[in-house]
Amino acid sequence: MEKKVAVLPGDGIGPEVTEAAVKVLEVIAKRFGHTFHFEHASIGGDAIDQHQNPLPDETIAICEASDAVLLGAVGGPKWDQNPQALRPEKGLLAIRKHFDLFANLRPVKAVPSLLHTSPLKEENAKEVDMLIVRELTGGLYFGEPSHHTDEGAVDTLLYTRAEIERIVEKSFEFAQLRKGKIASVDKANVLESSKLWRKIVDEKKVAYPDVEVEHMLVDSTSMKLITNPAAFDVILTENMFGDILSDEASVITGSLGVLPSASMRADSFGLYEPVHGSAPEIAGKGIANPAATILSAAMMLRYSFGMEAEAVAIEKAVDTVFEDGSFTADLADSAQQALTTQEWTEKVINEIESQSVSNSIMNSYV
Numbered sequence: 314m315e316k317k318v319a320v321l322p323g324d325g326i327g328p329e330v331t332e333a334a335v336k337v338l339e340v341i342a343k344r345f346g347h348t349f350h351f352e353h354a355s356i357g358g359d360a361i362d363q364h365q366n367p368l369p370d371e372t373i374a375i376c377e378a379s380d381a382v383l384l385g386a387v388g389g390p391k392w393d394q395n396p397q398a399l400r401p402e403k404g405l406l407a408i409r410k411h412f413d414l415f416a417n418l419r420p421v422k423a424v425p426s427l428l429h430t431s432p433l434k435e436e437n438a439k440e441v442d443m444l445i446v447r448e449l450t451g452g453l454y455f456g457e458p459s460h461h462t463d464e465g466a467v468d469t470l471l472y473t474r475a476e477i478e479r480i481v482e483k484s485f486e487f488a489q490l491r492k493g494k495i496a497s498v499d500k501a502n503v504l505e506s507s508k509l510w511r512k513i514v515d516e517k518k519v520a521y522p523d524v525e526v527e528h529m530l531v532d533s534t535s536m537k538l539i540t541n542p543a544a545f546d547v548i549l550t551e552n553m554f555g556d557i558l559s560d561e562a563s564v565i566t567g568s569l570g571v572l573p574s575a576s577m578r579a580d581s582f583g584l585y586e587p588v589h590g591s592a593p594e595i596a597g598k599g600i601a602n603p604a605a606t607i608l609s610a611a612m613m614l615r616y617s618f619g620m621e622a623e624a625v626a627i628e629k630a631v632d633t634v635f636e637d638g639s640f641t642a643d644l645a646d647s648a649q650q651a652l653t654t655q656e657w658t659e660k661v662i663n664e665i666e667s668q669s670v671s672n673s674i675m676n677s678y679v
C-alpha cells in the first residue's frame with residue numbers, strides 16, 4: 314500500500330520522538346512492502362516562531378493531503394507568556410477542531426516488564442488493561458466565551474447532544490470489542506453538561522444490551538484509578554476529565570513516556586500523538602522515551618491504514634525490548650543503565666527486522 318503521512322514534530326522532545334517513530338515506520342514499510350511518504354510541517358511554538366501562527370495554513374494543507382498525521386508535542390516556557398491566540402497549545406486544539414477529531418483513544422495496559430517501575434503495588438497494576446475514550450473537540454477547551462482580566466475570568470463548558478451522542482456510540486463500539494464494560498465518568502452531581510451526558514448514555518445503552526454501564530463521578534474515579542485500576546475496561550468521559558485521568562492512568566504502567574493515543578474523526582483519518590507533552594526540561598538531550606510515539610504510529614497503522622499485522626509487529630517489538638530490560642532514563646534503575654532515545658529506537662528496529670512475519674499476530678494494545 315502507498316500512504317501519505319504528515320509529520321508535525323512540534324516543540325521540546327517532539328522532534329526527537331517523531332524522528333524515532335518515522336524510522337520505525339520506514340522499517341515497517343520495507344519489511345511489509347509498503348510505501349509511506351512523509352511530509353513534515355510546523356505546529357505549536359515552532360510554527361509561531363516561523364509563521365507567527367501556531368497552526369499555519371500550509372500545515373493544514375499538508376495534513377489535508379495526507380492519510381494520517383503523526384504529531385510530537387507542543388508548548389514550552391518560551392511561549393508561556395504569549396497572548397492566548399499565539400500559544401502553542403492553541404495550534405493543537407485548532408488542528409483537532411479543524412479535522413473534527415472528536416474521539417481520542419488512550420489505551421493503558423500493564424506491561425509485565427515495566428511493573429517494577431509502577432508506583433502502585435504489583436498486584437494492583439498487573440491486570441490493568443483499559444481504554445480511555447475521551448471526547449476531544451468540545452467542552453471547556455473550546456467553549457466561548459473564554460477570557461480573563463485581572464479581576465475575573467470565564468471559561469465555558471458547552472456540549473451539544475450531537476457531540477455527546479457520537480462519542481458515546483464510539484465507546485459502546487469499543488466496549489463490544491473488549492470486555493463489554495463502560496465506566497462513564499462525569500460530575501453529574503454538579504454540572505448541567507454531565508446531567509445531559511448521563512441521560513444520553515442511558516438512552517444509547519438500550520441498543521447495546523451486551524455492554525454493562527456504570528456512571529461514576531470524576532472525583533471518586535480518580536481515587537479508584539489508583540486503588541483498583543484493573544476494574545476498568547472502557548472509561549468514557551468528556552474532554553478535560555479525560556485529559557486529567559489519562560495522565561493519572563499513565564503512571565500505573567510506569568511512565569507517561571509509554572502511553573500512545575489516536576484522535577479519530579468519523580472516517581479512518583486520524584492524528585496520532587503521545588499522551589505526554591513537550592517535556593521541555595529534557596528536550597534536546599536525546600534521553601526522551603520514544604515508546605509512546607512509536608506506539609502511536611502503531612495505532613495509525615491499525616486505525617487509519619487497516620494494517621493490523623504491521624501494528625502488532627511494532628507493539629511486539631516494543632514489548633520484547635522492554636522484556637530484555639532495555640529502558641530510557643524515565644524507566645531505567647540508574648542513569649548508567651539508561652539508553653538514549655536513538656539507542657532504544659535502534660533496539661526496536663532490530664527487533665522488527667528479526668521478527669518472522671508469521672510471528673506477527675500477537676496480542677495487541679487495544
Ligand SMILES: NC(=O)C1=CN([C@@H]2O[C@H](COP(=O)(O)OP(=O)(O)OC[C@H]3O[C@@H](n4cnc5c(N)ncnc54)[C@H](O)[C@@H]3O)[C@@H](O)[C@H]2O)C=CC1
Nearest residue numbers: 386387388389569570589590591592593595601602603643
Ligand atoms: N499534546 C501535547 O502537545 C501536550 C503538550 N503539553 C505541553 O507540554 C509542556 C510541558 O508540560 P508538562 O506539564 O511538563 O507535561 P509533560 O507531559 O511534557 O511532562 C510531564 C513529565 O513527564 C516527563 N515526560 C513526558 N514525556 C516523556 C518522555 N517521552 N520521556 C521521558 N519523560 C517524559 C517530563 O520530563 C515531565 O517530568 C507544556 O507547555 C504543556 O502545555 C502538555 C500536555 C500535552
Ligand SMILES: CC(C)CC(=O)C(=O)O
Nearest residue numbers: 402403405406556588590
Ligand atoms: C496541551 C493540551 C491542549 C492538551 C493535552 O494536555 C492533551 O491532549 O493531553
Ligand SMILES: [Mg+2]
Nearest residue numbers: 556557560588
Ligand atoms: Mg494532557
